[in-house]
Amino acid sequence: AQTVTQSQPEMSVQEAETVTLSCTYDTSENNYYLFWYKQPPSRQMILVIRQEAYKQQNATENRFSVNFQKAAKSFSLKISDSQLGDTAMYFCAFMKYGAGKSTFGDGTTLTVKP
Amino acid sequence: GAVVSQHPSWVICKSGTSVKIECRSLDFQATTMFWYRQFPKQSLMLMATSNEGSKATYEQGVEKDKFLINHASLTLSTLTVTSAHPEDSSFYICSARNRGQTSYEQYFGPGTRLTVT
Numbered sequence: 693a694q695t696v697t698q699s700q701p702e703m704s705v706q707e708a709e710t711v712t713l714s715c716t717y718d719t720s721e722n723n724y725y726l727f728w729y730k731q732p733p734s735r736q737m738i739l740v741i742r743q744e745a746y747k748q749q750n751a752t753e754n755r756f757s758v759n760f761q762k763a764a765k766s767f768s769l770k771i772s773d774s775q776l777g778d779t780a781m782y783f784c785a786f787m788k789y790g791a792g793k794s795t796f797g798d799g800t801t802l803t804v805k806p
Numbered sequence: 807g808a809v810v811s812q813h814p815s816w817v818i819c820k821s822g823t824s825v826k827i828e829c830r831s832l833d834f835q836a837t838t839m840f841w842y843r844q845f846p847k848q849s850l851m852l853m854a855t856s857n858e859g860s861k862a863t864y865e866q867g868v869e870k871d872k873f874l875i876n877h878a879s880l881t882l883s884t885l886t887v888t889s890a891h892p893e894d895s896s897f898y899i900c901s902a903r904n905r906g907q908t909s910y911e912q913y914f915g916p917g918t919r920l921t922v923t
Contacts, residue, residue, distance in 0.1 A: 693807075727912045733855035734916070735844075735897060735899075735916070735917050736914065736916045736917070737850075737899065737901075742910060744910075781847070783849065783850070787910060787912075792838050792840070792855075792903045792912060793840050793852055793912075794850075794853055794912065795852070796849045796850045796851075797849060798848065798849045799848070799849055801846070801847070
């Protein structure tokens with residue numbers, strides 16, 4: 693079974709600053725995907741970024757980038773130029789290739805302060 | 807595209823009654839849907855996998871007789887909480903896989919808040 697650990701229950705950052713959210717996972721699988729999801733107060737899950745395990749290059753999506761360390765089973769999210777709208781709960785998630793279902797971490801509540 | 811809806815968005819029911827939650831894929835066919843449960847400020851816990859035309863697969867510890875799942879068509883899955891009790895109060899989220907998409911695509915519904923009084 694897979695486990696996903698987010699060790700930071702809460703974090704805060706000043707607007708326009710950079711923040712990094714941590715995630716580690718445990719799996720015996722070799723082919724899998726990793727995700728970061730954002731859940732704002734509306735509670736709608738929004739996909740932020742995705743990483744395929746077979747790709748060495750770290751994924752980036754505008755202000756969001758990841759640091760994927762496969763050997764260390766680490767998958768952190770960096771948010772640059774933080775905006776007030778980034779305030780949300782962020783979940784790291786693991787999906788075994790082809791499984792469709794995800795295992796989620798406990799989440800990190802991020803507050804961006806003006 | 808790839809929109810998933812849930813109905814109702816919020817429901818209050820009395821203890822002992824049953825309540826049905828619908829999950830619909832609006833613009834794609836979903837052979838597989840997933841039902842998650844989320845307590846306030848906590849993680850999403852997978853309850854079951856719903857496959858069109860077959861029985862749902864429940865995660866360990868989830869009572870299949872209490873949480874009835876039906877996936878009768880390629881666009882609709884339902885979760886029925888039977889004989890609801892206050893401890894069943896939670897936020898229920900469904901997600902769906904598009905049969906025509908790559909293996910990692912998963913689209914989430916907006917969730918349903920269930921309050922049992």
